[in-house]
Each structure stands twice: as structure tokens, then as C-alpha cells.
Amino acid sequence: MPSVIEVTDLRKSYGGRPVVDGVSFAVEEGEIFGILGPNGAGKTTTVECVEGLRVPDGGRIRVAGLDPVADHAEVARSLGAQLQQSEIQAKLTVREALELYAAFYPRPADWRPLAERLGLTDRLGTRFGKLSGGQRQRLFIALALIGGPRIVVLDELTTGLDPRARRDTWQLIEDVRASGVTVLLVTHFMEEAQRLCDRIAVIDKGRVAALDTPAGLIRRSAGATVISFTPSAPLDERELAALPALASVGRQNGRLTLSGTDETVDAVLTLLARHRVTAHQLRVVDATLDDAFLDLTMEATA
Numbered sequence: 001m002p003s004v005i006e007v008t009d010l011r012k013s014y015g016g017r018p019v020v021d022g023v024s025f026a027v028e029e030g031e032i033f034g035i036l037g038p039n040g041a042g043k044t045t046t047v048e049c050v051e052g053l054r055v056p057d058g059g060r061i062r063v064a065g066l067d068p069v070a071d072h073a074e075v076a077r078s079l080g081a082q083l084q085q086s087e088i089q090a091k092l093t094v095r096e097a098l099e100l101y102a103a104f105y106p107r108p109a110d111w112r113p114l115a116e117r118l119g120l121t122d123r124l125g126t127r128f129g130k131l132s133g134g135q136r137q138r139l140f141i142a143l144a145l146i147g148g149p150r151i152v153v154l155d156e157l158t159t160g161l162d163p164r165a166r167r168d169t170w171q172l173i174e175d176v177r178a179s180g181v182t183v184l185l186v187t188h189f190m191e192e193a194q195r196l197c198d199r200i201a202v203i204d205k206g207r208v209a210a211l212d213t214p215a216g217l218i219r220r221s222a223g224a225t226v227i228s229f230t231p232s233a234p235l236d237e238r239e240l241a242a243l244p245a246l247a248s249v250g251r252q253n254g255r256l257t258l259s260g261t262d263e264t265v266d267a268v269l270t271l272l273a274r275h276r277v278t279a280h281q282l283r284v285v286d287a288t289l290d291d292a293f294l295d296l297t298m299e300a301t302a
């Protein structure tokens with residue numbers, strides 16, 4: 001599958017301080033690619049270089065085969081960027097904003113079905129300043145899509161939304177992808193990245209700390225699958241200590257809690273079966289991207 005975005009050894013410094021320090025990744029056509037990282041990691045700088053809004057100090061970027069700086073006008077036609085709040089006047093109505101932004105493109109999408117799809121039809125006469133947070137975000141998505149782009153860049157789209165509006169926005173992003181648009185998504189939210197992204201680049205201190213599927217990132221974080229139960233009879237300490245990939249063992253009021261990997265869990269179940277011990281109130285909790293993220297960004301700090 002061809003890469004629609006290629007970033008190779010991207011570098012950008014401010015006042016001699018590198019904030020993007022050799023970032024490389026490639027985004028495939030049709031995927032939702034996440035950029036995840038702590039505050040100040042260099043995420044926005046990276047995507048703004050991809051959008052051609054900042055000029056890199058070094059490295060190479062290609063968007064649909066073009067250079068975002070040298071071929072800015074052409075790149076702007078295939079790449080839809082999410083606007084910032086400050087870029088829309090509070091007095092503009094939803095309809096006016098859609099018409100205005102459609103006029104910027106040679107072959108804009110028809111904004112009416114777009115507004116319908118994004119649930120904005122009954123807000124067309126409402127001024128931007130009077131929209132709720134969720135409605136504003138839906139308008140931003142509509143405006144990012146109005147030029148009929150191949151790629152859309154969404155930066156912290158759901159920050160500040162309540163959980164319901166955030167979930168609605170996730171559905172919209174999935175719909176956008178289903179319509180064939182590639183999505184580059186910058187986010188702080190682990191749950192959002194885990195749920196939406198096909199692949200994620202974890203960026204920390206201007207570098208790619210890891211690049212994988214959400215499941216792949218989680219698999220890398222050792223000791224984050226936890227099994228707990230109350231055994232019907234005591235288990236042999238040495239056998240427990242010898243479990244594969246075991247990270248920790250805890251005991252409280254006759255209840256055992258072991259952390260490790262899926263392999264540890266399988267071995268615990270085999271051990272229980274071999275000794276015919278019943279596990280009462282058995283719970284297995286999967287690692288989340290949160291655990292993996294902390295592991296990865298702490299590793300990179302060390």
C-alpha cells in the first residue's frame with residue numbers, strides 16, 4: 001500500500017533547542033494514524049511541518065508525493081487541516097462558515113450533505129460564538145473536509161469535550177475514514193488513541209519512542225496484565241515464583257494478585273488445573289495503552 005505521508009528524519013529547533021529531533025514515520029492510505037505524546041513532546045510542530053505551516057530545519061516530508069513547503073498550494077488541496085478556534089469569527093453562522101471555506105477550493109465538496117452527515121443541519125443559522133463545544137468540533141471537521149481532501153489532520157480535536165460529545169466525535173472520525181480519507185490524529189487521550197488509531201507513533205522529547213498498533217504497543221509493556229483470584233487451597237510459593245514473565249505477586253486476605261503477560265496468565269491457569277485448585281472470583285485485567293504509554297515515555301526519559 002502506498003504511503004500518503006512520509007516523514008524522514010524531521011528536525012526543528014527553536015532558539016537552538018531541538019523540539020523535533022529526527023522524527024520518521026509513514027502513514028498509509030486509508031488509515032487513522034495517531035501521534036501521541038506528553039505536553040511539549042513536539043507533536044504539533046511535527047504535524048504543522050506536514051501541513052507546510054512550519055519550515056523544517058532538516059529531514060524530508062512528502063504528502064501525496066509532494067513537498068509541503070515547495071508545493072504548498074498543491075498540498076493544501078489534498079490535505080484538510082483542522083482550524084483553530086481563533087480562525088473563525090464568532091459572528092459567522094455555520095452556513096456562512098461552510099460557504100466561505102467552500103469558496104477557497106476549486107472543487108469543494110457540497111457542504112449540504114456534509115453538514116447533514118455531521119449533524120449540523122439544524123444549526124446552519126447559528127452563529128459560531130453560540131455553538132456548544134461539540135458543535136464547534138463538528139463544524140471544524142466539516143471545514144477540514146470541505147475541500148474534498150485525501151488526508152485530514154486533526155489536532156487535539158476532542159480536548160475540552162464532555163465524554164458524550166467525545167464519543168460522538170470518535171464516531172465521526174471513523175465515518176470520515178470509512179469514506180476513504182486518511183486521518184492523521186494528534187491526541188493526548190489514550191482511550192481515544194486505543195479506540196481509533198490503526199497505528200500510533202509515540203513521540204517523546206522530539207523523538208519517536210515507539211511506533212506500532214495499539215495492541216502492539218500494549219504487548220511491549222511488560223507486567224501490565226493482572227490476574228487475581230482466591231485459591232481454594234494454598235499454592236506452592238516456588239511454583240508461583242517460577243511462572244513465566246511474572247512481574248509481581250501480591251497477597252491480601254487469601255487473595256492472590258499476579259501481574260505479568262498473557263503467558264503468565266496461561267501458566268497460572270495451567271498450574272491451577274494441575275493441582276485441581278479452584279480460582280474463586282477470578283479476574284483478568286488487560287493492560288491498556290495508558291500503561292504502555294507510561295512505560296514507553298518513562299523509558300525514553302531514563
Ligand SMILES: Nc1ncnc2c1ncn2[C@@H]1O[C@H](COP(=O)(O)OP(=O)(O)OP(=O)(O)O)[C@@H](O)[C@H]1O
Nearest residue numbers: 014015019037038039040041042043044045046188
Ligand atoms: N514558535 C515557537 N517558538 C518557540 N518555541 C516553540 C514554538 N512552537 C513550539 N515551541 C516549543 O516547542 C516544544 C514542542 O511544542 P509542540 O507544540 O510541538 O508540542 P506538543 O507535543 O504539540 O505539545 P502539547 O501537547 O502541549 O500541545 C514546546 O516546548 C514548545 O514550547
